[in-house]
Amino acid sequence: MSTKYEYDLVVLGGGSGGLAGAFRAAAHGARVALLEPAEFGGTCVNAGCVPKKAMWLAAEMAQRSALASQMGFNLAAPVLDWQEFVVHRQRYIAGIHDSYRRRLDQAGIVHLPFRGELLDGHTVQTSQGLRVSGAHLLLATGGSPRRPDIPGAELGLVSDDFFLLRAAPPRVALVGGGYVAVELAGLLQSLGSRVELFVRGQRLLESFDEELTAELAENLHQHGIHCHFSHRTAAVERVGEEQARLLDADGTSSAPFDSVIFATGRSPNSRGLGLESVGVAVDQAGHVVVDEFQDTGLAGVHAVGDVSSRLALTPVAIAAARRLMDRLFGGQPEAKLDYSDIATVVFSHPPVGMVGMGETQARAQYGEPVRVYRSHFRPMLHALADSPQRSLFKLVCVGEEERVVGIHLLGESVDEILQGFAVALKKGITKQELDDTMAIHPTSAEEIVLMR
Secondary structure, eight states: OOSSSSEEEEEEOOBHHHHHHHHHHHHTTOOEEEEOSSOTBHHHHHHSHHHHHHHHHHHHHHHHHHHHHHTTOOOOOOOOOHHHHHHHHHHHHHHHHHHHHHHHHHHTOEEEOSOEEEEETTEEEETTSOEEEEEEEEEOOOEEEOOOSSTTGGGSEEHHHHTTOSSOOSEEEEEOOSHHHHHHHHHHHHTTOEEEEEOSSSSSOTTSOHHHHHHHHHHHHHTTOEEETTOOEEEEEEETTTEEEEEETTSOBOOOBSEEEEOOOEEESOTTSOHHHHTOOBOTTSOBOOOTTSBOSSTTEEEOGGGBSSOOOHHHHHHHHHHHHHHHHSSOTTOOOOOSSOOEEEOOSSOEEEEEOOHHHHHHHHOSOEEEEEEEEOOHHHHHTTOOOOEEEEEEEETTTTEEEEEEEESTTHHHHHHHHHHHHHTTOBHHHHHTSOOOSSOSTTHHHHOO
């Protein structure tokens, strides 16, 4: 390790990617300093994956209770004591914070509770004026929810604000059609709100298979969520003392809502890092531009996670940071993350997940032959309860051997089902090999090996 600098690695940001990089570097014997002025864990732990999944689980319990009533259980309509649930949610998160603190101490990582700004490719000045030097600098400062630049935008909440709620607002307008909008819509509706989605595009979840997102929209409709597509929200205006309504660019206005929540994307936290002055390039959206090895154009400076120009998913940030540290300090000069065939799930109601290519992408890349298999069904629980919720599973296969290049799942439990099949796709599984696999009956997962 270098003796020219105080540390071998200085990390800016104590979220998932920054912590993963710090821990892996320390495990390789590097001297590490971590700058983080707020709670450890970043967006994922504090205002993203973890608290979102907790609220999603609460919504799932509410939905299951409703199904139980339909099937003959003598249950009163479930009402969540939101504040009591938040106590449990935050206790769980506090445990994660404590775990990170213990691990940092055990690894010998120096925690500096300050923000940092680059003075050059090896020097960081903290917000308290302290200068810290490192052979390598890792930018892992994450991102923040973006509020649209429209009149009255201050009347709405952003996704982080959702976790400050202590009750379900009676009527909610969610502006957006991506991951966050779809997830918040489902759980708020399940926990007692009346939700409407206002989507700029013509469908939900633009990066997902169009057939599945159409079926998802129908499932949301069956749960009572109304989707307004091709809605160009131009302004928000106050109605009375506590309500607001949305104005479309065509001049029409919505009904009044008790809460407006913007889920209109996130912006990288790249401002104030001194990037321009030291020659670290950012793209038009403000993401730090990195290559396949997570390197910026300035020697010694690297970036992972939401602040970087690569895929913004927590497991991706963690994996990219670990491989980067294996390369820098672990004697693995070619270590880098393979960004192909990364599985992802949206915790909607029901959840939707995918790995690999969509049908359109496969046809564009491979031409013919591309063959698609589908299974459209009602899960057993919903059939027993005579619930309208349906599942749609889809396989995209290419070539004479019908290698599976895309798996797209919408329905109950697909968040748990997809992981194993993602391994199979990564290993090059064919449709025949799926056909040769014995089904586990009766399950939803068996549909993947029974498609014809």
